[in-house]
Amino acid sequence: MNKNKILNDPVYGFVTIHSDLVFDIIEHPYFQRLRRIKQLGLTDLVYPGALHTRFHHAIGAMHLMRNTLDNLRSKGHFLWDQEMEAAQIAILLHDIGHGPFSHALEFSLLKGIPHEKLSLQIMEELNRHFKGKLDLAIQIFTGRYPRKFFNELVSSQLDIDRLDYLKRDSFFTGVSEGTIGADRIIKMLEVHEDALVVEEKGIYSIENFLSARRLMYWQVYLHKATVSAEKMLISVIKRARDLVRSGHEVFASPALKLFLEEEVTLSRFKEEPHFLEAFCQLDDYDIWGGIKIWSRHEDAILSRLSNMLLHRKLFKVILSNEEAEQEDLDRLKERIMEAFSISEEEVGYFLVYGSMSNSAYLAGGQTINVLTKSGDVMDVAAASDLPNIKAMSKIVRKYYICWPKSVPFD
Template sequence: MDKSTQYKIFNDPIHGFISIPKGTILRLIDHPWVQRLRRIKQMGLGYLVFPAAEHSRFSHAIGAMELAQRILNNLREKDTTISPAEYEGTLIAVLLHDVGHGPLSHTLEHNLIREDFHHEMMTLAIMRELNKQLEGTLDTAIKIFTDQYPKKPFLNQLISSQLDIDRLDYLKRDSFFTGVYEGSVGIERILKTMRVHKGNIVIEKKGIYAIENYILARRLMYMQVYLHKTVLAADKLLRNIFTRVHHLIDRDHELYYPSPALKFFLEQQPSAHKGISKTMIEHFIDLDDNDVFMSIKYWQKSDDPILADLCRRFQARTLFRTTFLKKNKSKRLHRQVRAKTRDYLKSKGLPHDEHAASYYYSFDESYSEAYRYESEGIWILEEKDKAVEFSKAADTKNIIALTQPVVKPYVVHLKAFDVEQ
């Protein structure tokens, strides 16, 4: 049989030509629930700062699956036994690892479903529904995804760990599309030096500097991209739009919804406390970035002046400003920002009471952690039977510094005034 008929080829700007095996995996890729990821931006509102950062969760999922294929093939070459079922199950788990993301990825994750919701819960619920549709062919993938496959724990580590496939792809991909090349990672060396030791993923000693570069790249991407001050301001504006919508709904204010799926989550405010219901899944898979953008476009004409103003700001990219603070907020600083905000709103003829002003400023703090070694580290194989945690194996002192979390307090506020610290 001609092997070219057994695969479908994708051309990816990051990893080159990607061969997708036909069968269950291709059926999943073609499934509407996976195709929906084409309509969800990988970096949320990052495109408002980095114009080319329009890439989707779909391209990331395909790219991550390609890395999984390379790693599994490499491990097999190093005499790690991986059965065909385990191989396919791992690829499926990697392909679907982000299928539970909602519109604009992380930005609205906690605005649509209440009580301790996180996208992994929806991912697992969707995987289980897909498993029913495909008559149990995702059983192994689900066990690997949930770390319930005790035979080979390293398979789950490829999906979720300090050095997982998800991070390897998104760092390389996001670096490329933002043009922030400091975030570029030497993926090939990491892949080639991975191996299994006592059931766990380790890195051969010759890959230690590639790991150092990976951790440093992660720190730089958080500082320059993911926690960019304008991204923080855009995220806060979007969240405040939906906070205002919830406020209006609670007061029976009539709103127009161009998206029935979004209307369900805003009006019903479902909770994840008792799990993800089938009804929640049915509405969730109809949601993508378009639902949010279309709603904001319509709400510019809302008869609520605050909602209309916030939406017009978003549409015109008239964003708030983020000012990083030298220390945590004080009562004096809070009073200053609140007073200046109210004065500005009054001058523009907008509601300017304390509640109205709260939609135009916010105190928060950014948090980034490039490498967490205490609970789950990266292990370096120094000798034939000895693996050492990376921070102890590295021969450079700056790794210890990279293990320290970076917490930066900030205030998001109107650009009409400066914050006096």
């Protein structure tokens, strides 16, 4: 019997696995792969401690889900044991569709395929393996289960995913401003008319949660050096892909080579099982192994970019509140072409520009609702004495330009 296995988590201490099925899912190769994918991609180039994995995060989220459901039970809500297990499985597998350096991969090899769609396909594959035992978890994950608050715990603006990753990422990066009171928030969660709400006395914990999320985005997730490294990685993968598809020999593991060679769509994932199987073998080591070999490739662009990334010679980044002038971009293109003796078609590997946005809370639509002492339900942003939350509802957009530091621009 696998019940009550215990893991020692650096954030929460001892984590108990209460279900044989959950333990068996964790033991499956598809889930074990998450040990080989860092949660924050290239962020350790900025915060050296950010070496935790998606495996850590998934286990932590499962632990918080169990605590949350135990708390709801203690408040008198009847939850079937099967629901408890299924909700833990749903949150355990919510990120299983992430690839290595997920956003970089989504922008270079898996265009238009969000990780949520792949998570669902992998869950369905696991469900076949476990003979239908994940049916309820899949219903919760997709929002088809009648008790809607279960899905809100998995995916909403105050879900278990965010509670864990903020607390965990803050811990491993050492960015104390991102610290949240996850235990306090969990104690304040309630179910009202089948919807997830927060008790009124927990409203300041929510304000702290949203403030921490905003700070973590600008200080960690959208840190300019992290953005630079990710854009460089995208350029490296695109160059390797373009070389492979034009007939050049480029080293890659069998799983990575398949995606370098083939244009993959979501329908191909569904119709051709070998793509999903190959994806479930991809991890950070495939990418880094490739980059180490590519640093000695005969193609000057691929080898230069690979060496720069390996040795942390990151692109220079300029962040601005306004979009770059086209004439400035054109002047920079010319200087890059001259510096690296490349064509205009190849400049895009070395000059990357665009925008990124951050809003801690999206008011309207799927909201964080507060249950007042009088029994009314209101959007947390509408609370009259919390102007900070209203301010955090504003979407902040910044524009970036990334290019090699050796190329001057003034």
